Amino acid sequence: MMVAEFDSREELYRCFMPYVNNGGLFIKTDEDYVPGDQLILMVKLPGLKQKFTTSGKVVWLTPKSSVSRVPGVGVQFSEEDNGRLRTSIEGLLAGLLDSESATYTM
Numbered sequence: 001m002m003v004a005e006f007d008s009r010e011e012l013y014r015c016f017m018p019y020v021n022n023g024g025l026f027i028k029t030d031e032d033y034v035p036g037d038q039l040i041l042m043v044k045l046p047g048l049k050q051k052f053t054t055s056g057k058v059v060w061l062t063p064k065s066s067v068s069r070v071p072g073v074g075v076q077f078s079e080e081d082n083g084r085l086r087t088s089i090e091g092l093l094a095g096l097l098d099s100e101s102a103t104y105t106m
Helices: 009-015 084-092
Strands: 002-005 024-028 038-044 051-062 072-077
Touching (some): 009 024, 009 084
Antiparallel strands (some): 024 072, 038 051, 051 072
């Protein structure tokens, strides 16, 4: 299981991948994954007591060897989540989603 805890809206914004079908998150890690790897993701969002658990698929890689980027993986949320996690993230990021600030994947 991969665990992702976000303490601030700003960090969540940098990790959210709204352009991925069903939504996704960039998770900082030094672990080795390959595109298509399936995983279980437990997510703690800022300001919420509830933790979300969903399955996902690795769709993005930033390798440890990357000089100018944070290493990690982008995980696409499963359709089985029915948009629950994506909707919660978008609600928390209201007003930030149109920002032109850099993210870990763009």
